[in-house]
Amino acid sequence: MNEQKNYQTMTSNNLTKGIARAKKYSVCLLALKKSDRKNVLLQLAKILKQETVNIIKKNKKDIEIARENGHIESFIERLELDKNKIRLMADSLSDLAILKDILFKTIREKDMTSGIHIKKISVPLGLIAMIYESRPNVTIDAFAMAFKSGNAIILKGGKEIQNTNKILVSLVKKALKKFSINPNIIQDFSGIDKNLSLQLISNQKIDCLIPRGGKNLIKFIRENAKVPTIITGASVVHIYVDESADLELAKKVIVNAKTRRVSICNALDVLLINKKIYKKILAELAPLLVDKNVTIIADKVGYDSLKKINYALLRKADKNDFDTEFLDYTLAVKIVDNLGEAINHIQKHSLGHSEAIITKSKVNIDSFFQNIDAACLYLNTSTQFSDGEEFGMGGEIGISTQKLHARGPFAYSELTTYKYLVTSNGAIRK
DSSP: OHHHHHHHTOOHHHHHHHHHHHHHHHGGGGGOOHHHHHHHHHHHHHHHHHTHHHHHHHHHHHHHHHHHTTOOHHHHHHHOOOHHHHHHHHHHHHHHHTSOOOTTOEEEEEEOTTSOEEEEEEEEOSEEEEEEOSOTHHHHHHHHHHHHTTOEEEEEOOGGGHHHHHHHHHHHHHHHHHTTOOGGGEEEOTTOOHHHHHHHTTOTTOSEEEEESOHHHHHHHHHHOOSOBOOBOOOOOEEEEOTTOOHHHHHHHHHHHHHSOTTSTTSOOEEEEETTTHHHHHHHHHHHHHTTTOEEEEOHHHHHHHHHTTOSSEEEOOGGGGGOOOOSSEEEEEEESSHHHHHHHHHHHOOSSEEEEEOSOHHHHHHHHHHOOOSEEEESSOGGGOSTTTTTSSSOSEEEOSSSSOOEEEOGGGGEEEEEEEEOSSOOOO
């Protein structure tokens, strides 16, 4: 509990100084070579594996506190690190380390008739602030993506991961020090109170703020942030099963989209089923979902159908259930007349994250892809693929649900901007 007390007693002055230090030393990253960035990430991957036992030990403290505070198991799953998760974190770092370096690369260049030569090159944003909740893997992902793109990073995880974050950040600093890089480029403010959080997201030294979490966090950021922001995370994910769908394929995709990992933002929340096939697909889905302890919250038609087959975990839906990101073993079901009604429902309730259709109809595919406005659209595919690693980005720093600068899973290349280098032999403008 001592770690938590240290965070809770952080002062406004300490916060301001920490941000200023990160900004000041972000400049040192501009002098690093591609090999420096690669070596730090590979070293950190090695250290994570070496320190697995100690990481788990610290993480268990956070889990114990979370259980004492009555958090549900899906929350614990987000919070918990084990050997496999740590290995995957390390492997992701190794993969990212060898990906293409994008800093100071020429994006475009041109000779102008005025005698000037213009070159547009990629450069870091500068100082990134990451505000998130109970996922300690974000700590490593955020640092890695920021560092790969030449940025300093401020981490503001939730109070639930303070012990885990403390050791993870110490290991990052260990890797930096091995290559004589100033460790002040990473600052950890996990667990600070709401007033300090407001101060953090208003500090003008921050070049880009990235929130990653649920609706309440996103709402807090939208209403209070005074620095440039990339909105990520919150979602209400839909799958529409069309009348022409391959039912065996549909069952496989739905079960995976809902239950592979329930606590992530690309997990299925709302299943829309065409009225011509709903009885058959619900009857065949039911035993698969009940085996996974999935509670189904259904509209009247779906509820009556599931009631007849004695689905064990069932309740009637109210209107709010179709605007809920469950992050748990809960699925909302609605029966619709046709594709048009499905599209209208998604347009009304989507948060622009990930949406899917299961169909064989080329016409319906085209209509769905054209009319649904979301970052990731899927055909006959689980929505759980909305992930930077799966998209070949070497991981992700978030999944953006906005449209400016970054959209969908984004990684280190979206943490850059550009500048123009203009040269000539004494050109003057007429």
